[in-house]
Amino acid sequence: MAFPEPRPQAPQLPQHLLRTINCQQGAVRAVRFNGDGNYILSCGSDKSLKLWSVGRGTLLKTYSGHGYEVLDADSSFDNSQICSCSSDKTVILWDVATGQVTRKLRGHAGKVNCVQFNEEATVTLSGSIDGTVRCWDNRSRKSEPIQILDEARDGISSLKVVQHELLTGSVDGRVRRYDLRMGQLHVDFIDSPITCVCFSQDGQCTLSSSLDSAVRLLDKSTGEMLGEYKGHKMKGYKLDCCLSNRDTHVLSCSEDGHVYCWDLVEGSLSLKLLVGTAVVQSLSFHPSETRLLTAMEGRVQVWSAEPEETEDEAPLL
Structure with a gap:
């Protein structure tokens, strides 16, 4: 007698608040996991960049050198380098x-919104x-960039690079995908200023959020829209969106104090996570676990699918 196969477990979502970190660096403009997910980078309006441990939420290092607020940061694959960008150009x-x-690195004519290493950390974009x-x-010690991509008709708000492909989002309402190896450019027109772009983990799709309060999943090769996710509020802020580490869910910040999490395939809202009363910036x-970082005002929150057992007694910072 054959027993039926157990039903596959629904993917868990990060809805338990593990800790809140009071960053003490003004408003946190961006929060990022490093490559292996063991560290947190927080970008502050007080011109500082800070490195934290995920496990304890303790401050490991403060990086000071920008002349204005820090807007984005990225860690190299071996965790030896960080790149950051700022309103100081x-x-x-x-x-x-x-x-x-x-x-x-100087050369931009205005504030730098986004920055990322390539996979070998030999190039900064x-x-x-x-x-x-x-x-x-x-x-190289040369001060000039090796390449300038100037196809956008307005500001670049977001970029992601994976292997030989570069994805950019612009205020001109276009998502551009550059095949740097082949020298090709593919453009998808969204008709609303783009705030954030990213690739899916399998590399087959692109995700973009825009100021019409919509997040869109596009087929990378054809540009066909595979999903549209709505319900959150994004009208006047440059807010992030992302995919979960297994491409099962789409997540977006919102101006109403929540993170919205939709089922990627069905498009239904799976979780509306209350972070606070301000804008989730x-x-x-996390690259491999069901963990999420959020930033609101001067604080960073660490969320997990399960409440933490061993560190329950650890005081909130």
């Missing part, structure tokens, strides 16, 4: 261990309100 490369500035993406060679999903 610069991109800075940091030595993680010493906290020292290793390079300060930065996107600015000046409408350009600049590619900087980290192994930024979020980041």
Whole structure:
């Protein structure tokens, strides 16, 4: 007699608040996991960048060198370097261990909204309100970028690079995908200023959020819209969206104090996570676990699918 197969368990969602970190760096403009998810980067309006441990929420290092608020940051694959960008029009490369500035990259004509390393951390890519993406060679001492992508007709709000592909979102309402190896450009028109873009984990789709309070999932090769996710509020702020680490759910910040989480396939709202009463400015999903970071005002929240057992008694910072 054959027993029926057990029903597959529904993916869990990060809805338990593990800890709140009071960052003490003004408003937190962006919060990011590092590559392996063991550390947190928080970008502050007080010109500082801070590195935290995920497990305890303790401050490990403060990086000071920008002249204005820090808007985005990324960690290299080996955790030895951090790149950050700021309203001061610069991109800075940091030595993680010493906290020292290793390079300060100048060339953008306006504030730099987004920054990311390529996978080997040999190139830093930065996107600015000046409408350009600049590619900087980290192994060279030259001050000029090795490539400038200036196809956008308005500011670059978001960028993601995976292998040889670069995805950018612009205030001109277009999502651009560059195949840097083939020298090709693919453009999808959304008709609303883009606030955030990302690739799906399987590399087959692109996700973009825009100021018409919608998040859209597009087939990367055809541009066909596979899903549209609504219910959140995004009218005047540059807020993040992302996919869960297994591509099962779409998540977005919202101006109403919640993070919205939709089932990717069905499009139904799976979770409306209350963070607080202000705008949820930024979020980041753990690369391998069901954990989520959110940023609201001057605090970062760490969420998990399960309440933590061993560190329940640890005081909130």
